Amino acid sequence: MPDVLKSLADLMVYRWLGLRAGAHLADALNFFVYDVIKIFILLTVIIFVVAIIRSFFPPEKTRRFLSRKRTWIGNILAALLGIVTPFCTCSAIPLFIGFLESGVPLGVTMSFLVSSPTVNEVALVMLLGLFGWRIAALYIASGVVIAIVSGIIIGRLRLERYVEEYVYQTRLGSVELERLTFRQRAFDAWAYTKEILKKVFPWVLIGVGAGALIHGYVPVNWLARIAGRGNPFAVPIAVLIGVPLYSNAAGTVPIVQALVAKGVPIGTALALMMAVTALSLPEAIILRKVMKPRLLAIYFGIVALAIVFVGYLFNAVIR
């Protein structure tokens, strides 16, 4: 498939636009067109498949499955289910309340809450498209590990008293689990895919465009000097920069790729990306409704530390 795409990009840029191959701008444009087309094909296929898989794991079912699960086994299952259970920041509150109400321990709920946004399918597609499957696999694995470890630590700290009181008093009705046909799943999955594509479309263009600019105009040595291996604080600084930023994974990964091309180590770059996607100010504001400030701070602190740790680990392992 890459060959077909390459010829398509060549056709569009060199033939239709009549730009000369080898010229700076033309090659950059060719690159841009190629990346954008590739990412959109991958996004369409993978989001659709993920949405189908997700329809088998609705949160209403997950919470029953996770109720009264112990530390470790519960955290591991929660982190894995977090990957496939549909989640957006706006549904974090009902999920959080619903899980605790049905007896899912706080630490296990946290593992789920971390893994769900940290491992997201758009980021996965972007990493797959721009870095290849090994980095994409590492991304999933590290997201799951971060979720398991953070959840276990929060569970051990016994922080239940820092959950807002009303959460434990809320009573949920019970819903009959639906049995869906494949047609119903596919229908919703396709609607979901179209919605996500529409949402990330501008971000992919902006991200790939900004990446191309960094490729072309930021000198290699400059970034490598301030954020390279020589700077032991590069990973925590990257995380500190990333936490308040709230951006779509679609916009972040192309920039991360450009940073890596300019000599920023992969661990540092991935740590930045994870901090951007997993922790954000809007998320903190929403979670404040169910968590007292203390728990919220501990939650952000532990996840940030876990990301820093994974960043160092990647930098040490991948050279």
Added chain:
Amino acid sequence: MTIKILGSGCTRCHETERRVVNALSRLGIAAEVCKVTDMKEIMSFGVLGTPAVVIDGKVKCYGRIPSAEDIEKWLKPEK
């Protein structure tokens, strides 16, 4: 007939509401359609993932956008 669309106001909830209203006018059924955005009320139905459709107090679907076919099936026995 009372139809409740549960959802915090995301695009998927709007799409669901549009489909329900369309199905009603197609079948010529009069029903009261209201949106429920209050989290407590949504959760009182046992629903965690939105959008969800509740007809006369019974949850018909949750966490997905129903197809026109689905909606018509729920509406028809009432005629």
